[in-house]
């Protein structure tokens with residue numbers, strides 16, 4: 289069966305990491321992707337910034353756009369308080385299948401629900417179908433041309449409340465210039481930029497935090 293990179297990453301974790309140990313699994317993915325095959329996980333440098341912002345926010349409800357292999361999902365899940373609700377949307381069914389196995393191995397399966405499909409089709413259904421009211425923390429890491437439309441969709445669907453924290457990956461590389469312009473010029477957001485580097489690379493990148501003011 290033709291193996292894909294994401295399957296090789298999962299296999300490496302299953303064979304080399306400690307089951308039920310989220311941090312060890314995160315470290316194993318970083319080791320594989322820095323030594324063997326580059327992959328678009330948020331990585332450890334930006335991951336530490338993500339950890340700090342999640343810890344400061346201490347969210348009860350989390351939405352992630354773009355699950356991929358589950359790397360950021362595992363990082364976030366290990367920081368959540370008991371009973372927190374974490375939904376992650378993944379359009380690519382192969383990525384979703386890999387992430388599901390990653391979450392099971394990490395022992396965070398009960399904390400995370402993977403919603404298969406695209407953000408534009410799922411976000412409008414979150415209140416009705418998934419009994420969500422608003423999100424305290426949203427990690428945006430899917431197609432960069434969806435960052436702005438999905439931020440507007442979250443507003444329109446009433447899924448943001450005063451203090452909701454949006455954190456967007458890759459705002460420098462590959463780049464999301466329209467997102468930066470939108471949130472930085474909109475009075476309803478308080479923005480902070482966190483310069484960093486592209487995962488497993490020395491190219492410059494950054495995370496952008498945008499706090500919704502209501």
Ligand SMILES: O=C(NCc1cccc(CNc2ccc3[nH]ncc3c2)c1)c1cc(-c2ccc(F)cc2)cc(O)c1O
Nearest residue numbers: 328329353354377378379380406407429430431458461462
């Ligand atoms: O593009 C990126 N990630 C998004 C992405 C990418 C591919 C597939 C999917 C399929 N998943 C998907 C799609 C649409 C969706 N709608 N709702 C959910 C949802 C889920 C998602 C990315 C790229 C680079 C990068 C690439 C090349 C390079 F040279 C340097 C850097 C680095 C990153 O950190 C990145 O995050």
Ligand SMILES: [Mg+2]
Nearest residue numbers: 330429457458
């Ligand atoms: Mg990314």
